[in-house]
Amino acid sequence: MSNIRFEELLDNRTRTRAWEDFLAVAETFDPLMVEEISCIIPIPDQLGVLIIAENEVFINRHTAAVTLQQFALAHNFPDYSTLCSVLKDTGYFGKYKIPWVCPYFSLCPLEGGTNGVWVNPLKIENIYTVDGLHYIQLLNGVKLISPVKRYPALLRGEIACGILAAIRQENFHFTLLGNRPIDYLTLPNTDFARSLAKRPLLERFVTRKGELHRRYQQARFLHYYDQLEGNPHTLHWENWQ
Template structure:
């Protein structure tokens, strides 16, 4: 573990002086001040998280998943719960631990539950093993302990990028970017991305054009229609994006 400390690797399970440094640098999370998220990391033994982005480091008093829901709501991005139900129904992206995605970027969960590490797969330089633990080195130089091996991180990243490509194919239907998913996802020149590019979901689309969009719109309508029938007083108009 001494090697880990020397490398200054952030650990969501264990407090270290690095946490103090990041917390001093952080400001209160405002979703409208954040564009593309690099990663979300839970603070050890607390319900709060740090949100890392190109705009800075932000402290959110909510759990990781609730912070993502707040971010989606502020930017009118797809609702995570509704999108997850659509992905489960499509049955080509697994059955659990679905990524968060919008037309601009995606985040994959490295753990289940509301409070876990979420990471942007296109921001990963590579994943290494040291002293029996795995850590991710990000493009911004940050190092972060991850609870899964490089192989399983690649599987999560593959699903996340496959879904991002499908959403972009539907969103940018007037400017066709290509015929396969990798042409809709700008993979960086990194060892992790080079391996990711060889994965099946980055080679061929598993959804038909517009399928993701149509399924999501239908699921969203049904979701809010049920609320209109049962508790219309609790339904906020802002949800109808």
């Protein structure tokens, strides 16, 4: 990453010199070599995405949705489509632009569809507007054009962090103690995080402890039960989780 000038701006709609700099040093995406993701950005004018994880950059010749599916499968994280269905059914987290969440971090989609910009809300320094354009600056210095204003991005980040806290409460309740979602999050000292801390989904849990896990396991069982009934020979057991 030493060859990249982080003050340069990434725009997923326009191929600029900054894109060439990032792509020149990007490694081929290997989900097992990536830990916490800061953001996923579609590459303009070609199929593929740039994955930024702290001070590392990776390229994957698939959509953001496929990239997250590959990452979840490699690390045995929840299946996104199943988790989406579960989160929608709770009635607390909306019906569209559902975040991708594992026990360690979350990514919120800023756009609809399968190949928009995905951002880790706890890696955002701030979102600001200049001359009618909206910009996101990440903690590691990366800057990108935001397809939405600050407030909608804040709402998406609130949902992502609220679900992350609920999953952490269910997974780590022997080691993490607290009564509020914010107790299960490590918020950076940034303007954006301070705004997140005031949001209602970080003030109180809206689901009961264990509810998401039970709903997910039931949905996953029904998914594989239907496959077993239909054609058990095509079932990929390595995908069971």
